Amino acid sequence: ETFALVRPAPTNGMCGVYFYYDEVGAMKGLGPNRRAIVIAETCGFDKTSFKGDVYVGRVRTQPPPATNVEFRVSDMDSDAEWMRRAAAENVEYNMEMGRVTQAMKEKGLRPDDKEANLGGAAPAEGYEWKQGDEEIEVVVQVPEGTKTKDIHVAFHTQSVVVKVAGAERLRLELHAKVNSDDCTWTLSSTKLELTLEKMNPGSWPRLAK
Numbered sequence: 001e002t003f004a005l006v007r008p009a010p011t012n013g014m015c016g017v018y019f020y021y022d023e024v025g026a027m028k029g030l031g032p033n034r035r036a037i038v039i040a041e042t043c044g045f046d047k048t049s050f051k052g053d054v055y056v057g058r059v060r061t062q063p064p065p066a067t068n069v070e071f072r073v074s075d076m077d078s079d080a081e082w083m084r085r086a087a088a089e090n091v092e093y094n095m096e097m098g099r100v101t102q103a104m105k106e107k108g109l110r111p112d113d114k115e116a117n118l119g120g121a122a123p124a125e126g127y128e129w130k131q132g133d134e135e136i137e138v139v140v141q142v143p144e145g146t147k148t149k150d151i152h153v154a155f156h157t158q159s160v161v162v163k164v165a166g167a168e169r170l171r172l173e174l175h176a177k178v179n180s181d182d183c184t185w186t187l188s189s190t191k192l193e194l195t196l197e198k199m200n201p202g203s204w205p206r207l208a209k
Contacts, residue, residue: 001022002019002184003021003040003048004016004018004186005018005019005039005043005086006082006090007089007090007093008060008182009089009093011085012089014062015058015059015069016059016182017082017086018057018182018184021050021055022051022052022053028052030051032049032050032051033050033051033052033053037050039076042083043087044086044087044090044091056071058071059181062134065179066179066182126169126170127140129207133198135198136178136207137193137196138160138193139191140170140193140194141190142164142191143164144189146165146187151185151187153185155196157199158176159171159172160172160183162192164192172207173209174196174207174208175205175206175207175208175209176198176200177199178198178199179199
């Protein structure tokens with residue numbers, strides 16, 4: 001599974017930094033990876049937990065196609081430039097998502113407006129979504145008490161499948177293509193948040209085909 005420590009932005013040269021880890025580390029009885037936890041906290045993520053081995057990599061998304069960028073041992077230091085910027089960049093990302101949500105409200109978009117350019121909701125399908133020029137955020141409701149180990153997300157070029165405790169929760173055939181290697185997910189209480197990296201920046205008229 002992947003965890004976005006910082007997403008691509010103009011301030012970092014459109015380079016995102018990600019953890020790659022085994023989601024069933026806890027089931028294997030592996031201990032906490034304290035270094036990974038500290039790095040995540042430095043990037044602004046509290047209350048995160050990683051078990052077992054965690055790998056880190058950097059990906060540049062612009063210009064397309066996405067490419068891997070060298071990540072040196074020195075980049076793991078707390079005073080590495082990308083890490084010193086990460087918390088502020090993550091705050092700005094969250095603010096931008098808030099501005100998108102506010103723009104939806106100002107445009108009078110209905111919660112069930114699946115055709116809205118800025119996003120929408122599909123209560124019957126159990127998800128909500130919103131978009132920026134380069135990314136789409138999909139929020140899926142999951143049962144209370146769901147753990148990271150219960151989640152399995154399969155990202156493909158033009159589809160995404162979510163399973164919770166072995167049961168399929170969501171299957172989407174996407175309107176356009178995404179960079180599946182750059183898509184990530186995070187779990188917060190009863191919300192599973194998917195981040196889809198668009199292969200070609202621009203507004204989607206709808207999320208699904």
